[in-house]
Every structure is written in structure tokens, then in C-alpha cells.
Amino acid sequence: MIKQYETVFIATPVLSEAQMKEAVAKYTGFIKENGGEIVYEEDWGLRQLAYPIQKKTTGFYYLIEFRADSQFVEALETQYRRDEKIIRFLTFAMDKHAVAYAEKRRANKQAK
DSSP, rough: OOOEEEEEEEOOOOOOHHHHHHHHHHHHHHHHTTOOOEEEEEEEEEEEEEEETTTTTEEEEEEEEEEEEHHHHHHHHEEEHOOOOOOEEEEEEEEEHHHHHHHHHHHHHOOO
């Protein structure tokens, strides 16, 4: 069953700009290769972490909103776990209210 998902991952802060773009391209490509459709992407940049993770206090945050089959999420999260550049990730299925909120947030962001 095709659902809409939102995934946010935090990459280690020691990456260069090129390495971060490469990591993003890897995951967006992985989603597309497995029949997923990218709805929206947003780079949140380098941010302070709420608590240290692997002795790091900052990380590069990146959001990807996509539509895919429900079995695909497990494969995506396995890729995150195997990648030493990714220190945290969260993927969740969006209900109709979350989809509507995300669309409204994007419209407001474009209006500014």
C-alpha cells in the first residue's frame, strides 16, 4: 500500500558540503530506485543537538517527504543504520492531517 512518509536524518558534523550533498543524493536516489516518489526536500543545515550523540553536539539535519510502499521504509532504515555518516534518523507515516499541514507549511514558506 502506497503511503506518504516523512524522514529526517542527522548526519555527522564533520562532513564537507560535498559529502553532505552526496549523502542526500544517495538517499533520494535510493527512494526513487525503489519506486518511491519524492514530494519535498528541505535542508535544515547544521544545528545544535539536544544532547551529545557519539560525542558530537551538532549535526546536519535533512528532511525528505516521499510516497512509497509500506515495505520500503524498512529497507530505507536499514540503509541509514549501515551508513556511519548518519547519527540519527526518524521516519514516520503521515496521516491526512499531517499531509495537509505539510502542504500548508510549504505554501507559507514559498509565499515568504
